[in-house]
Amino acid sequence: MTKWLGVALLPRADHLRAAIRLQADVGGDVALQPPLHPDGNLPHVTVFQGPFADSLDPQVALGLIGAAAADDGLRGDVSLAGTGVVYQPTGWLFLALERPPLLERLQAASLSVLDEHLDRSSFDGDKDVSRFTAAERASYARYGYRYTGDAYAPHITLGRAEEETALELVRTAPDRVSVPKDWVFDRLSFYVMGEHGAHAQTLLERPLGRG
Template sequence: MTSWLGVALLPSPAHQTAAIRLQNDVGGGLALHPPLSPDGNLPHVTVFQGPFLDSLDPSTELDRIVTAVGTSRCIALASAGVVYQPTGWVFLSLERRPLLEKIQQTALEALTPHLDRAAFERSKDVSQFSDEERESFARYGYRYTGAAYAPHITLGRAEETVARELVRSVPGRVHVPEGWVFDRFSFYVMGESGAHAEIVEEVALATRAGSGSPSGVRTR
């Protein structure tokens, strides 16, 4: 059976709250969908997502990713602003640090053997994808890998002209925090429009007391 799952970085509690508030502020009374919530659709930065075969063990692969990346500290990322993404998407864009590229490459190496390629959405309209995004989608079934990788928190989706206008009006209307902190990795069930609907596995980033050595702390 095919399972639609993803790997993500989750923000610290304070920045989770900030992301939910930012979605509301950017929407300005016009609800962006799906709504972010601390009890359901969590704000997150997707590392990779797609359809997987039963051969995938989320616990094993998440541990492998965290161990290979070798970071024990929370990951701080600078905001690159609220941006529009075809079609109808509103993103909080984040800096693309080499560490994030390493995280995604590690995830791809671990997860690619378990992809259910027969479940890729071959009929999806990719006419507004960049060349790099089309190549990524064809190879992995996910738009943002390799050269097309675009770290972001999805703030939601709206009708095309509405999304463009909301993004255009952000400067001077909405305060966008300059820095964001992420303290957990998660394996999650994909919901509406790829949302982070349910945690399957979660590993907190922590440092073993007194040693400074990496130690992933499983919180679920």
């Protein structure tokens, strides 16, 4: 049976709350969807997500990914600089984050563990990729996920609105909202994907730095 799961970096508790507030502040009178919540749809930075076969053992996989990350120096609190609220077709608002080499290597380590367990028969071959970049199309064709390799774009999803509304919210965000410069992450999670890839249910968590 196919399982739709993901691996993510989770913000430290105070920064998790800050991301939830930021969604409300950026949206203003518009309720961005799906709503972020500390007990449900968690703010997160996706490392990878997709459909997996029964051969995947999330506990074993997260252990391997976490150990590789620790060996590579990803330990304790990891700070990522925010680069602003950005628009992503269609209708999405992201808090964009920097992409340091350490994060690129974390994704590569994750893919090396997860690749063999992907259920490629569940990839959506009819998905509209017309607004994807060339790198995003290549990523989607190979892994069923838009943001890997050269297309990896670390971000916290703030939610979705009608297209014109989303564009206006992004345009006016710098004048309306004070966005924290740095965001701190302290653990990895394995999660059940919800609507549009949301972090709907946490299966496992692992503090950064456990070798």
